[in-house]
Amino acid sequence: MDYRQEIREFIGNNLTMDHEDTPINDDDNYFELRFVNSLFAMRLVDFVERRFQIEIGNEDLDLSNFCTINRLQDLIERKLNAKGAAI
Amino acid sequence: MERGEDIKCIVWDLDHTIWDGVLLETGDVQLKAGIKEVIEKLDQRGILHSIASKNDAELAWAKLVELGIAEYFLYPEIHWDAKSVSVQRIQKNINIGMDALMFVDDQPFELEEVQSVHADIHVLQADQYETLLDDTRLMPRFITSDSARRRHMYQADSIRKQAEEQYEGPSEQFLASLGMKFVIYEAAEEDLQRAEELTVRTNQLNATGITYSYEELHQLMTSQDHLLLVCELEDKYGTYGKIGLALIHMQPDVWRLNMLLMSCRVMSRGAGSVLLTHIMREARKQGKQMLADFKDTGKNRMMNISYRFAGFQLRSTDEDGNVLFYHDLQQAVEFPDYIEVCVPERQHQ
Numbered sequence: 331m332d333y334r335q336e337i338r339e340f341i342g343n344n345l346t347m348d349h350e351d352t353p354i355n356d357d358d359n360y361f362e363l364r365f366v367n368s369l370f371a372m373r374l375v376d377f378v379e380r381r382f383q384i385e386i387g388n389e390d391l392d393l394s395n396f397c398t399i400n401r402l403q404d405l406i407e408r409k410l411n412a413k414g415a416a417i
Numbered sequence: 418m419e420r421g422e423d424i425k426c427i428v429w430d431l432d433h434t435i436w437d438g439v440l441l442e443t444g445d446v447q448l449k450a451g452i453k454e455v456i457e458k459l460d461q462r463g464i465l466h467s468i469a470s471k472n473d474a475e476l477a478w479a480k481l482v483e484l485g486i487a488e489y490f491l492y493p494e495i496h497w498d499a500k501s502v503s504v505q506r507i508q509k510n511i512n513i514g515m516d517a518l519m520f521v522d523d524q525p526f527e528l529e530e531v532q533s534v535h536a537d538i539h540v541l542q543a544d545q546y547e548t549l550l551d552d553t554r555l556m557p558r559f560i561t562s563d564s565a566r567r568r569h570m571y572q573a574d575s576i577r578k579q580a581e582e583q584y585e586g587p588s589e590q591f592l593a594s595l596g597m598k599f600v601i602y603e604a605a606e607e608d609l610q611r612a613e614e615l616t617v618r619t620n621q622l623n624a625t626g627i628t629y630s631y632e633e634l635h636q637l638m639t640s641q642d643h644l645l646l647v648c649e650l651e652d653k654y655g656t657y658g659k660i661g662l663a664l665i666h667m668q669p670d671v672w673r674l675n676m677l678l679m680s681c682r683v684m685s686r687g688a689g690s691v692l693l694t695h696i697m698r699e700a701r702k703q704g705k706q707m708l709a710d711f712k713d714t715g716k717n718r719m720m721n722i723s724y725r726f727a728g729f730q731l732r733s734t735d736e737d738g739n740v741l742f743y744h745d746l747q748q749a750v751e752f753p754d755y756i757e758v759c760v761p762e763r764q765h766q
Contacts, residue, residue, distance in 0.1 A: 346589045361726070367753060368690040368723040370589070375722055391725050 333382075333406055337399050340377050344370055356399040371396075378402065384409040424539055424554045425513050427459065428504055430522035431470035431477055431495075434543040440472060440480060448484055455549050456489050463564025464555055465511060465571065468493040469503035469520065469531075491571050500527050501534035511571065519554075521546065559610040563658040573655030574682070580654075592686060593755035595652040599691050600759045604645040604662075609634050611659045612647060615678055622684055624677040624724075625739075626714035629664075642667050648692055650683050657683055661692050672700040674709040677720060689723050691758060694750050697727070701746040708732065711740040 334356060341354060354360060374396055375386055384406070395405045432439045436446040456466055466489045470477060474495040481487035492510040494503030500522070508515055516537040522528050523543035532540050539554065549555055557564060577595075584591045604612055609631055616628040629637070637643045648661040660683045664676040674696060679689045700707050709724055711717075727750070729742035752758050 342587070344588050346587050346593065367589070367687040368693075368719055368726070369685055369687040371690075371722050371726040372684075372719045373588075388721070388731075391722060393726050393728065396726070 331407075331410075332403070334399050334403055336381070337402050340374070341399075344373060354399065356403075358399070359397045361393060361397045378406060382406050382410060384413060422554050423517060423557065424464065424519045424552075425517040426465040426467060426491075426507070426511055426519070427549075427555075428467045428469050428507055428518060428520045429490075430500075430524075430527065430543065431468065431472055431481075433523040434521055434546075435486075436480075436484070440477060446480065448486075449546065452546060453484075453486055455546060456486060458550055459555060460489055460568055461565050462555065462557055462560055463567040464557075465568060466490050467507045467511070468495060469500045469507070469522075470495050471497050471500075489568065491568065492575070499530060501531050504531055504535060504538065510575070559614060561611045561614070562607075563611055566656065566658065569655055570658055577652070577654045589755065595654075595686075595755075597650060597652045597686065597756045598759060599648060599650050599688065599756055600761070601646055601648045601692065601695050602761050604634070604638050604647045606635070606638070608647045608659065609638065612645070612662055615659070615662050615680065616676075622679045622681055622689065622717050622720055623714065624717060624720040625675070625710050625712045626717070627676060627712075629676070637664060646692070646696070648688075650686065650688055661688060663692055663696060665696060667705075670705060672696070672703075672705045672707050674707065677709070679720075684719055687753065687756070689719065690727065691752065691756060693723060693727055694752055695758065695760065697744065697746060697750050701749070706746055707744040709742040709744070711742060712738055713740075 338354060341360060345360060375391070378384070379386055386405075386409070390405060390409070395401055429435055432446075434449075435452060436448050438446040440446050460466065468490050470493075472495050477495045478487065478493070481490065492507050494506055496503075500520070504515075504518065504520055508518055514537070515535050516539075518535075519539040519541055520528065520531050521541045521543055522531075525542075528540045528542065531538060541549075563570075581591060584594070612634050613629065613631045616623070616634075634645065638645045644663075644665040644667055646663040646665070647659055648663075649659050650657040650661075657680070660680040662676065662678040663674065666673040666675050677689070677693065679692065697707060707729075709729055711721060711724060713721065724742050727744070728748075729744045732741040732743040734740050
């Protein structure tokens with residue numbers, strides 16, 4: 331499944347990008363060179379957990395899993411697969 | 418520890434309680450003798466006031482304005498619903514425990530109705546109002562500068578909430594519209610009472626869950642190798658008061674952040690990261706690396722995320738769950754542009 335559009339929407343609803351008209355590319359690091367706001371970080375983790383019914387443990391709580399749309403897509407897929415395998 | 422019996426807000430009836438007589442019958446009601454003074458004095462101690470009255474809302478409020486006491490009341494409930502419902506709404510709006518409320522009314526029926534629904538609330542018969550100033554439950558251990566302005570902070574908060582609910586657009590843009598100013602400074606003696614209050618209050622986000630007494634904080638404040646920082650936040654609606662605290666152990670090559678603490682009210686403003694960013698910048702300026710202590714308390718996940726997303730790496734964990742994070746501070750960190758950060762000059766001696 332492709333969740334990129336949903337992730338893109340969530341980010342658009344929460345972050346103000348410098349160039350309003352430039353869309354975020356799937357490999358753009360939206361944390362890079364900008365202040366990492368703990369509120370946005372918390373919301374992002376919360377969004378992923380609720381929307382996909384997965385738990386993000388300490389081992390995955392790393393900026394590298396959350397900093398681009400593609401990385402998030404990978405994380406969600408990996409967690410969903412692991413969950414599917416467990417059932 | 419926080420004393421459980423402390424009362425933080427008094428909910429008043431009006432007829433035969435705040436004033437003599439019934440407003441809808443006479444119109445020309447007079448305040449009870451000395452009641453204005455009681456309300457004012459409690460307000461200065463940081464005790465909040467509200468109203469639960471079965472009355473005509475417009476007439477009653479106009480009368481309170483005329484009597485010169487309207488400004489003291491937060492979230493008034495003036496209508497014909499049950500008072501237990503009014504009290505519940507007030508409790509929810511102010512966001513404190515039911516056991517931190519006291520309800521004052523002249524009618525035994527109302528006192529019983531409220532008590533039967535809310536077992537934890539304190540109740541007082543209206544003719545006993547003169548005992549309030551000497552009531553130990555209404556004597557906070559410390560009266561700080563934040564106590565006296567507590568009502569204003571709640572009033573500003575209520576306007577802020579409305580503005581946030583009405584705002585459409587990215588949440589970060591809303592933050593930018595607030596015109597926030599963040600002040601960070603080294604704790605002085607007069608800050609310690611509030612600092613202690615912050616560490617013991619249960620509704621704070623504390624990175625380790627460790628609390629400090631006034632005496633301990635005083636010792637750390639005067640210690641040569643510790644830095645105790647306090648921060649305040651204000652925006653266009655008013656001040657939030659002192660809302661955050663950090664304790665840094667300054668070692669030769671490394672700054673160890675023993676405590677990072679932030680009031681929940683301001684975490685939704687991204688305040689935790691601002692204080693952390695400041696500390697990282699200062700440490701980097703002095704060529705230090707950083708360590709930070711963390712312990713999962715079940716309520717401070719946001720601190721965990723703040724550290725990790727700020728680039729802190731796990732250094733060690735022990736069997737008691739004490740976590741140590743590490744950051745080499747190789748890269749510069751910037752403050753967000755939606756918040757003005759103010760650091761008054763005063764170097765640690």
